[in-house]
Amino acid sequence: DSGVTQTPKHLITATGQRVTLRCSPRSGDLSVYWYQQSLDQGLQFLIQYYNGEERAKGNILERFSAQQFPDLHSELNLSSLELGDSALYFCASSGLRDGTFNEQFFGPGTRLTVL
Amino acid sequence: GQQVMQIPQYQHVQEGEDFTTYCNSSTTLSNIQWYKQRPGGHPVFLIQLVKSGEVKKQKRLTFQFGEAKKNSSLHITATQTTDVGTYFCAGRTGGGNKLTFGTGTQLKVEL
Numbered sequence: 001d002s003g004v005t006q007t008p009k010h011l012i013t014a015t016g017q018r019v020t021l022r023c024s025p026r027s028g029d030l031s032v033y034w035y036q037q038s039l040d041q042g043l044q045f046l047i048q049y050y051n052g053e054e055r056a057k058g059n060i061l062e063r064f065s066a067q068q069f070p071d072l073h074s075e076l077n078l079s080s081l082e083l084g085d086s087a088l089y090f091c092a093s094s095g096l097r098d099g100t101f102n103e104q105f106f107g108p109g110t111r112l113t114v115l
Numbered sequence: 116g117q118q119v120m121q122i123p124q125y126q127h128v129q130e131g132e133d134f135t136t137y138c139n140s141s142t143t144l145s146n147i148q149w150y151k152q153r154p155g156g157h158p159v160f161l162i163q164l165v166k167s168g169e170v171k172k173q174k175r176l177t178f179q180f181g182e183a184k185k186n187s188s189l190h191i192t193a194t195q196t197t198d199v200g201t202y203f204c205a206g207r208t209g210g211g212n213k214l215t216f217g218t219g220t221q222l223k224v225e226l
Contacts, residue, residue: 002157002159031212033214035216042203042216042217042218042219043158043203043216043219044216045213045214045215045216048212048213050212055212056212056213058213090157090158092158100146101212103148103160103163104148104158104160104214105160106157106158106159107157108156108157109157
């Protein structure tokens with residue numbers, strides 16, 4: 001158990017819909033990362049938040065957005081869903097030591113299926 | 116943008132054989148991390164390498180960071196069925212916050 005929690009575990013929805021994925025980081029970690037893992041694309045970094053502020057951005061579509069709340073949990077919002085958005089979405093958290101982000105601890109993931 | 120490639124993409128070995136996965140970055144890295152993802156699981160951190168030419172060992176696993184800090188390798192001696200999974204390297208450039216994950220090497224170990 002990494003200490004990172006994600007809900008829901010599975011999500012099945014239809015094209016055009018909007019969903020929200022939720023993540024709670026490990027106790028004490030201020031940084032949250034979101035990744036998308038598809039069968040043919042490996043782990044794609046989407047976005048990072050640190051203490052409520054966006055810190056780094058990866059290949060995140062405009063239809064996707066995220067935020068980190070004062071209690072440090074994070075939500076990833078996916079809208080106008082397409083079949084190609086079906087994937088495993090991971091959240092990870094890390095701490096900061098000597099100005100460098102440490103190793104990342106991954107949650108169990110949310111499997112999104114868009115029909 | 117930065118790209119991190121891993122070879123091979125897949126590797127099947129007999130239990131007891133050795134295994135090596137190689138990681139190559141298009142840019143110089145400040146550090147590199149390795150993760151293991153078991154089938155149906157999530158990536159789990161294994162190790163971080165920071166210094167040029169650094170070598171670290173964890174039991175049967177040996178990790179190496181290249182002199183130019185653009186490549187890395189993971190070698191497993193005498194594989195066991197518990198080694199099954201996908202191994203990812205992940206590189207960080209400069210003072211950046213973003214980790215770029217490699218394409219992964221899926222290891223299968225047969226009895």
